[in-house]
Amino acid sequence: MEKENKPSYRFRNHPSRKKLICWSLLIVLSLTVMFFILRTSSPSHTLPTEELVEIPTEQDEIPTEHVQIPTTEVETGPTWEDLVIKSSTPTDSTTHHHHKIVLVTGAAGFVGTHVSLALKRRGDGVVGLDNFNKYYQTSLKRDRQKLLENAGIFIVEGDINDMSLLVKLFETVKFTHVMHLAAQAGVRYAMKNPSSYINSNIAGFTNVLEVCKSLNPQPAIVWASSSSVYGLNTKRPFSEKDRTDQPASLYAATKKAGEEIAHSYNHIYGLSITGLRFFTVYGPWGRPDMAYFFFTNKILKGKKITVYEGVKQKSVARDFTYIDDIVKGCLAALDTAGKSTGSEGKKKGLEAPLRIFNLGNTSPVTVGELVRILERLLNKKANKEVKEMPENGDVMITHADISLAERELGYKPTTDLETGLKKFVEWYLAYYDVEGKKFDTGS
Numbered sequence: 459m460e461k462e463n464k465p466s467y468r469f470r471n472h473p474s475r476k477k478l479i480c481w482s483l484l485i486v487l488s489l490t491v492m493f494f495i496l497r498t499s500s501p502s503h504t505l506p507t508e509e510l511v512e513i514p515t516e517q518d519e520i521p522t523e524h525v526q527i528p529t530t531e532v533e534t535g536p537t538w539e540d541l542v543i544k545s546s547t548p549t550d551s552t553t554h555h556h557h558k559i560v561l562v563t564g565a566a567g568f569v570g571t572h573v574s575l576a577l578k579r580r581g582d583g584v585v586g587l588d589n590f591n592k593y594y595q596t597s598l599k600r601d602r603q604k605l606l607e608n609a610g611i612f613i614v615e616g617d618i619n620d621m622s623l624l625v626k627l628f629e630t631v632k633f634t635h636v637m638h639l640a641a642q643a644g645v646r647y648a649m650k651n652p653s654s655y656i657n658s659n660i661a662g663f664t665n666v667l668e669v670c671k672s673l674n675p676q677p678a679i680v681w682a683s684s685s686s687v688y689g690l691n692t693k694r695p696f697s698e699k700d701r702t703d704q705p706a707s708l709y710a711a712t713k714k715a716g717e718e719i720a721h722s723y724n725h726i727y728g729l730s731i732t733g734l735r736f737f738t739v740y741g742p743w744g745r746p747d748m749a750y751f752f753f754t755n756k757i758l759k760g761k762k763i764t765v766y767e768g769v770k771q772k773s774v775a776r777d778f779t780y781i782d783d784i785v786k787g788c789l790a791a792l793d794t795a796g797k798s799t800g801s802e803g804k805k806k807g808l809e810a811p812l813r814i815f816n817l818g819n820t821s822p823v824t825v826g827e828l829v830r831i832l833e834r835l836l837n838k839k840a841n842k843e844v845k846e847m848p849e850n851g852d853v854m855i856t857h858a859d860i861s862l863a864e865r866e867l868g869y870k871p872t873t874d875l876e877t878g879l880k881k882f883v884e885w886y887l888a889y890y891d892v893e894g895k896k897f898d899t900g901s
């Protein structure tokens with residue numbers, strides 16, 4: 459008997475055992491607390507750090523410092539809720555338009571800025587959300603933010619992965635629509651920082667859908683997919699019916715994953731979801747990591763630009779789409795989005811709409827022609843170096859079939875590349891104060 463009891467006695471009362479158990483409990487407890495603190499209060503740990511962000515090619519040479527934009531200082535009095543509510547309140551009640559209350563994620567981004575301004579202009583309530591990450595100059599994002607502030611649009615600074623922030627935002631405002639544009643964009647950067655694509659384009663998008671599905675009423679969602687989902691598809695022009703299961707880059711794969719995730723949330727929870735496959739969007743306030751933007755910078759400085767071509771000198775071409783046309787497509791998608799049919803995480807029987815549209819220009823232009831147009835507009839010859847395109851995820855040609863968007867959204871792009879680039883160059887020269895031109899926000 460005594461022999462049998464001994465080990466159990468030792469186990470219960472041995473002092474070093476006790477200590478060990480206490481310490482283990484303490485460590486487990488601290489790890490759990492740390493995990494929750496990290497999850498809720500600093501989602502930015504997933505963002506690209508300064509040194510990770512050097513790939514977007516030539517962009518670091520773009521001047522950023524000397525831009526002067528009138529600022530509207532945020533008053534210290536009103537609380538965060540007041541700012542959000544004010545921004546979300548529709549302004550113009552004189553039109554017949556049934557006003558929407560839209561959360562625009564990625565509002566400090568290129569497309570997000572233009573879409574937010576267009577919605578506000580027609581009287582809709584708009585609140586932005588952006589984490590101002592450092593993928594490209596944050597000064598450009600901050601200047602876009604000032605533009606929105608001047609128009610009465612508040613951007614909530616935060617990450618779409620921050621569930622408690624999203625919950626708070628949706629508790630504060632009953633959004634009728636979500637225009638989801640926040641994403642890690644760019645094809646080549648995925649080779650440097652793959653996790654940023656997974657975090658924003660897959661986990662972040664799922665987080666947005668998770669919050670939306672649990673609301674009553676659920677908002678309708680319009681979000682940006684990409685023409686890159688066509689990947690290695692060779693049938694042209696690209697139609698929504700074509701295969702999209704051969705992505706050529708991780709970026710494309712995450713956008714395709716988004717489309718599948720959207721399908722499941724529509725199917726299970728009755729969320730109304732519209733995906734828009736944008737084709738190479740360009741224009742004023744554009745993205746510095748895109749060729750038309752950094753070519754302009756380099757041509758002006760007399761620096762060498764690399765023009766890629768395919769094997770046997772095949773040209774690389776893009777279906778460049780002007781920002782104003784894309785904005786019209788986004789607004790039409792919001793206006794025609796049917797209602798979500800579920801509520802509080804449950805489908806209520808009726809099927810909700812699930813749509814996908816190409817938003818392109820239907821006329822691909824070669825990169826060579828893009829350079830010739832820029833040379834004309836800048837009145838300067840480019841110092842070109844032609845290289846074979848490396849296997850980095852870019853595809854040879856993109857070309858949109860937009861007949862579906864034409865039929866269902868009334869989408870009709872009206873800006874050709876030369877006209878659109880002229881507007882971009884005018885903005886660029888003014889914004890970067892090239893040749894002493896002063897920047898004017900028009901406000």
Ligand SMILES: NC(=O)c1ccc[n+]([C@@H]2O[C@H](COP(=O)([O-])OP(=O)(O)OC[C@H]3O[C@@H](n4cnc5c(N)ncnc54)[C@H](O)[C@@H]3O)[C@@H](O)[C@H]2O)c1
Nearest residue numbers: 564566567568569589591617618640641682684736738739
């Ligand atoms: N511009 C194009 O040619 C193009 C083409 C196809 C698809 N798209 C898609 O359109 C959307 C808008 O693109 P854009 O050109 O305006 O890009 P952008 O990088 O200028 O805008 C995206 C914005 O989202 C923000 N953001 C990124 N991750 C976030 C996160 N986790 N939480 C909160 N904010 C976050 C960024 O700070 C940025 O301001 C993206 O979804 C992009 O993938 C763009």
